[in-house]
Amino acid sequence: MQDTHKLLSQMLDGGDPSSHLFELLSSLCQGAVAVDPDCRVLWMSDQYRELIGVPPGREVIGRPVEEILPTTGLPRVVRSGKPNFVDLMQINGRWCLVTRLPLKKPGGEVFGAIGFVFYDDLDSIQPLFDKFARLRKRLESENLLRPSRYALDDIIGQSAVMQQLRRQALRAAQLDTTLLLLGETGTGKELLAQGIHNASPRAGAPFVGINMAALPESLVEAELFGAAPGAYTGADRQGRKGKVQLAHGGTLFLDEIAEMPLPMQAKLLRVLQEREVEALGSNRLEQVDVRVIAATAKDLRGLVEQGEFRADLYYRLNVLPIRLPPLRERHGDIALISDRLLSRIQQQANLPALPLSAAARDWLEQYDWPGNVRELHNRLERACVMAEGQAIEPADLGAADDLPRQTPRPRQLGEIRQQTEWEALQEAIRLSGGNKSQAARRLGISRATLYEHLKKYRP
Numbered sequence: 001m002q003d004t005h006k007l008l009s010q011m012l013d014g015g016d017p018s019s020h021l022f023e024l025l026s027s028l029c030q031g032a033v034a035v036d037p038d039c040r041v042l043w044m045s046d047q048y049r050e051l052i053g054v055p056p057g058r059e060v061i062g063r064p065v066e067e068i069l070p071t072t073g074l075p076r077v078v079r080s081g082k083p084n085f086v087d088l089m090q091i092n093g094r095w096c097l098v099t100r101l102p103l104k105k106p107g108g109e110v111f112g113a114i115g116f117v118f119y120d121d122l123d124s125i126q127p128l129f130d131k132f133a134r135l136r137k138r139l140e141s142e143n144l145l146r147p148s149r150y151a152l153d154d155i156i157g158q159s160a161v162m163q164q165l166r167r168q169a170l171r172a173a174q175l176d177t178t179l180l181l182l183g184e185t186g187t188g189k190e191l192l193a194q195g196i197h198n199a200s201p202r203a204g205a206p207f208v209g210i211n212m213a214a215l216p217e218s219l220v221e222a223e224l225f226g227a228a229p230g231a232y233t234g235a236d237r238q239g240r241k242g243k244v245q246l247a248h249g250g251t252l253f254l255d256e257i258a259e260m261p262l263p264m265q266a267k268l269l270r271v272l273q274e275r276e277v278e279a280l281g282s283n284r285l286e287q288v289d290v291r292v293i294a295a296t297a298k299d300l301r302g303l304v305e306q307g308e309f310r311a312d313l314y315y316r317l318n319v320l321p322i323r324l325p326p327l328r329e330r331h332g333d334i335a336l337i338s339d340r341l342l343s344r345i346q347q348q349a350n351l352p353a354l355p356l357s358a359a360a361r362d363w364l365e366q367y368d369w370p371g372n373v374r375e376l377h378n379r380l381e382r383a384c385v386m387a388e389g390q391a392i393e394p395a396d397l398g399a400a401d402d403l404p405r406q407t408p409r410p411r412q413l414g415e416i417r418q419q420t421e422w423e424a425l426q427e428a429i430r431l432s433g434g435n436k437s438q439a440a441r442r443l444g445i446s447r448a449t450l451y452e453h454l455k456k457y458r459p
Contacts, residue, residue: 034114035065039075077102077113082352152195156340157333161325168322173199180317181295183324186374189295197251205250210243213256220264221280228282244277247290257294265310272316305430327369334364345381357391363399
């Protein structure tokens with residue numbers, strides 16, 4: 001450790017040719033600081049002391065750098081050995097452009113890090129941001145850079161089930177028919193919907209997506225089908241177009257379709273069958289040309305049997321169903337997806353490129369993934385922030401939070417009775433074709449009693 005301190009001192013105090021480089025960089029920037037392998041301050045320029053507000057005469061040498069500046073990223077650079085060339089850091093309420101570099105011996109051993117604050121006034125580099133924005137816009141207009149929509153090529157995976165999914169999606173893209181995407185939460189249904197749209201003849205037209213579960217029931221009609229001028233208090237004087245009209249010529253993606261209220265299901269059925277829509281408060285039908293792709297994580301057939309989803313709409317949507325496999329069925333894809341997501345997360349957050357350890361890869365393969373790819377992304381994002389070593393370990397992924405599954409407790413008699421009654425109710429409704437009155441007669445109870453039991457036992 002003494003040798004390390006001696007080497008750093010030589011580099012910073014003129015005993016090494018590289019000290020001239022540090023002096024030059026320090027004179028060109030707004031401040032600089034160097035730390036040793038334990039992330040303790042070894043040197044700090046006067047400009048840096050002034051920038052972070054260290055009082056004159058206060059000793060900082062030898063103190064942990066995070067005590068002086070909690071937002072610093074130097075400890076991560078020391079641990080990872082990876083440079084952080086451009087980053088934004090807030091210092092005393094001011095955003096600064098910083099660069100952090102690891103200091104290494106000839107053999108590659110990290111013995112410290114140095115950080116430079118190059119700009120403490122971001123207005124001075126605004127022209128650079130503007131130039132980048134103009135360049136990006138020009139590249140997009142020349143079709144050299146694809147906009148941030150997904151294509152089928154963005155679906156990662158080489159497993160047999162994913163290869164079959166791609167083949168199904170490509171065939172579906174060429175057929176201008178309604179699609180129903182089925183899959184658990186987080187399996188990538190919207191990604192697939194956008195990929196199908198971009199591979200279809202409608203690719204040049206709008207892709208309009210809406211999550212039915214995120215809409216208050218009172219706003220569903222106006223949001224989906226539009227509103228005539230003065231249709232309700234506060235309505236736009238010019239009226240407003242709904243998502244159906246906005247998707248004219250293109251694709252309308254209805255996520256969480258099971259959450260659509262029953263009255264709105266009838267209006268959607270008219271769009272699918274007659275290719276026409278009637279805005280809220282209007283008595284005029286408008287012709288529309290849209291392809292509908294619906295998605296759900298629920299059992300629509302079961303909801304039909306319970307009378308909570310229209311049977312005619314279900315059969316109209318279920319023309320071409322495509323099932324997205326959960327992550328636990330995609331053997332061999334998890335490592336590939338993890339590497340791609342990890343690279344994207346680290347690039348977007350401007351973090352050092354930390355790899356996954358062998359133990360972390362094993363844990364990823366063995367975990368059950370109830371949240372699928374969305375959960376995988378969240379765990380990797382957490383790991384990028386929490387990792388303190390030179391690789392991501394299982395603990396960084398939250399492995400310690402996942403307790404062993406407990407042996408199921410014996411079911412109580414009341415639970416068994418409730419389950420039996422619930423199954424009997426569902427069977428009667430199914431045999432009655434969804435007719436609640438007929439189902440009640442089959443069970444020998446009144447229609448009111450049937451509804452009471454449904455409300456009582458609904459999961």
